[in-house]
Amino acid sequence: MLGPLSAFVLTPFDGDTVDERAFTALVEGTATAGVDSIGALGSTGSYAYLDRAQRSRLARLAVRSAGDVPVLVGIGALSTPEVLAAAEDAQRAGAAALLLAPVSYQPLTDDEVLGLYEDVTAAASVPVCVYDNPRTTGFTFSDALRSRVAHLPGVGSLKLPGVPEDPTAARAWLSGLRAAVPADVTLGVSGDASAVRGLRAGCATWYSVVAGVLPRTCAELTAAVLAGDDERVAAVEARLAPLWPLVAAHGSLRVAAALAEQLGVVPRAGLPRPLRDLPAPGQRAVAGVVAAGVGAGG
């Protein structure tokens, strides 16, 4: 629904305050670096830690700063009324699409998750991207539920958490899922470490955290995959690969924040309490990756 590369930007905090100037500059820089869409207020954008007024304001800033690049805005919250309010605010801000994860406190049933998407798509006037992220929501989608949700009018894309390690298994799974969802619903891969595998196996979009820090590098990688230029893919992947074990150990948000700060992409990429910056050993590991040239492509 949004082109091959969607870059999810950080929301930089300075203490308990959002650094709106840094956020604006980050969105502007990302939008002009060759990405197809911007994801604002995703998990990387710490939406879950912001109140309604902050989210509404950041959605407006993101759309204004992204120029012609469409902006996907995260609207997840624990209660459905809160989700509906965030959807309304994001649409008023000019969001091209809404990103919705089944954020959970009480573990949700399949019917409850389906009901959430029914309520939101009934109210929304732009497409909803189903954000499947078991690590943060605690909720695991079955393929049967993915299919039920994807058939709701108003659903535009499924943002999948990753694809199987084995390329054949990845292709088989995605083609089965592809057949089970309407033709106009795109399948997208997140989990940057499995992006190349996902795009090769048939995903239409890479929903990327690292592209919010290194948009040019990720745009180059995406173009190389789509062009079948395996040599170029391998060269770019080799530059990014040292990040993946750090992401697995510390989570993509903490690593992206440390990376953005060390590369000077933002002056300060503080995280909202109770989250804390990557501890010193992780910071040193990110510094090693930076020294090895991960930022060379921008």
Next chain:
Amino acid sequence: MLGPLSAFVLTPFDGDTVDERAFTALVEGTATAGVDSIGALGSTGSYAYLDRAQRSRLARLAVRSAGDVPVLVGIGALSTPEVLAAAEDAQRAGAAALLLAPVSYQPLTDDEVLGLYEDVTAAASVPVCVYDNPRTTGFTFSDALRSRVAHLPGVGSLKLPGVPEDPTAARAWLSGLRAAVPADVTLGVSGDASAVRGLRAGCATWYSVVAGVLPRTCAELTAAVLAGDDERVAAVEARLAPLWPLVAAHGSLRVAAALAEQLGVVPRAGLPRPLRDLPAPGQRAVAGVVAAGVGAGG
């Protein structure tokens, strides 16, 4: 810190609105039924689905309706500023203690959880009860972290999710934990199915969901355990036992709501969206437990 039986009351919804009249009556009825404290806005009280104004209002109603019975108020939220605001509101309302779970979106590290309790105990003027509920938070406390948190000045109790099945193992674990936390910090058991085992193994408090629906029955059970009246314990337990498989299958909130409605403890115990009432087969199972006399003791 609060006596042996703490009864957690539901927050009954009618659609998206809280039925404050039913809530008030429920707190009044529970407070006069022989419980030692009331837990308002716990998981059973759906705190995670309410906004600041609703929570503040319900905290005031709970304290006012509980008379002389102390009220523990849930203050959990995803962001620390939200938790601090809820703590301030609960204290202004007259809460005797604050209940705080490490509610998570990004999985939290031990240092982040410790930091959250540091921030909140530094600001609070009443004791904080550490709410350990991995099912809803996704966060698992180690005994080492429990000990670190319990040593913060201002922590009054640890609300443990359950105790080992085997009574000897339960006693060994609790006595080890008892030795690792300050003497004035109480250990309490939740998970109603393991309450008797927990109290027998040394827990000072039963933090109970079912006591918010059947307070007299649970007060009788607690008194019997403390008096060592095994016959009476077995008789009351036998009445409650058919509830435990339903709680395991559907979660205590959905079962407590269905039970409260079927027993007429509240006129309607709707749950906040996206949560849904217990589906029909579960409702029928609860009806079977009601028909078998679970409500006989009140």
